[in-house]
Amino acid sequence: KEKYNIGIFCYCLMDNHYHLLIRTPLGNLTKTMHYLNASYTNWVKAKQDMVGPVFQGRYKSILIEDESYLLTLSSYIHLNPLRADMVDKLEDYKYNSFNEYIDKLDYEIVDKDFILRKFENIEAYKDFIYEWYDENRGIDKEEIYGMNGLLGSKRFVEKIIKKIGEDKDKKKLEEYSNVNINPIKKEDIEKLMIKTFDIKKEKLYKKSYGNDYRNMFIYLLKKYTGMKLIEIGELFNIRYTSVSMKTKRFKEKSKSDKGLNKKKSKIEDVIKNNV
Structure with missing residues (x-):
């Protein structure tokens, strides 16, 4: 060292x-x-x-x-x-x-x-x-250990490719960027949810029975941002241990609820396309 x-x-x-x-x-x-x-x-x-x-x-x-x-x-x-x-x-x-x-x-x-x-x-x-x-989460080694050797957002990958003079073909750019987690800000996810589902900001934070948007927001923050569990917990006035619990329950519910699963897939596609 x-x-x-x-x-x-x-x-x-x-x-x-x-x-x-x-x-x-x-x-x-x-x-x-x-x-x-x-x-x-x-x-x-x-x-x-x-x-x-x-x-x-x-x-x-x-x-x-x-x-x-x-x-x-x-x-x-x-x-x-x-x-x-x-x-x-x-x-x-x-x-x-x-x-x-x-x-x-x-x-x-x-x-x-x-x-x-x-x-x-x-x-x-x-x-x-x-x-x-x-949860059997992980990284596809073939996508990372292949010819690219880059792990980051599309913006980052494009910048590096341009700097080193590699091929900037869109298909290859997708291969470079095909990872499970995209680091974006809380505000970005917040805006994308409001726009995608045509809802008010309060809906994302309001604690009420059956408010799937709130639990979806917690799930997305945990999955796509670098926020600490305690930071997400403070945002919703819950314990950090409850963040993992609510995320797990949301995923379980989305598997059995077709409508919720469709919304989940829709917003995740929007997030991935806007990183």
Whole structure:
């Protein structure tokens, strides 16, 4: 970290590969990765008394737009051992920065405060990670690890493609931008809901029985913005734990209510087309 002035947010060492979520303010990713892989290779060879390469091929990297996507990738990275059926609980896997986040290990490797500041406490982050697993949310590796290596909004992708002189074809732009979470502001979703459903702003916040627009708004804020659960809770005068509960109930209801599901699909299409 000190040698190349990088920030390490997450890591996970698997049986035949590893994941890193890092920040390189000096733009020295190539030098950093070369040093890391070379150092580890030399250590393994000396310890195992072996010859030949340890790693196969070059590392794969993703350029991330901003911190709105850190939560997405921290979940993806930390859940690797669980999704690979290597453990029953993430707490049982010691080669993963998840245990540093929940204060079970203290290697002082990761800059965990940068992500944890989005949550009220450590338990809230832990719940967030397991919720991703329970809902089977994730990232399509083929779309990210393919020829593009970009994770961000269409505006961000278009800017990067223009800067590096890549093909700006609309179809490829869609491939670059095909991710599950689009970081947009609360005000954007608010305006889009009001316009799409021809309703007043008060309808989005009014607490009343059967007000699906309010629960839909909470669901959309949680899914598409980088807002903390506690921030969403304060917005609607509810506890942060109720945010996840209301989101879950809304999704369950939309599965059985065709009319509500149609509205949900409509507004999500509008949001994705306006990012």
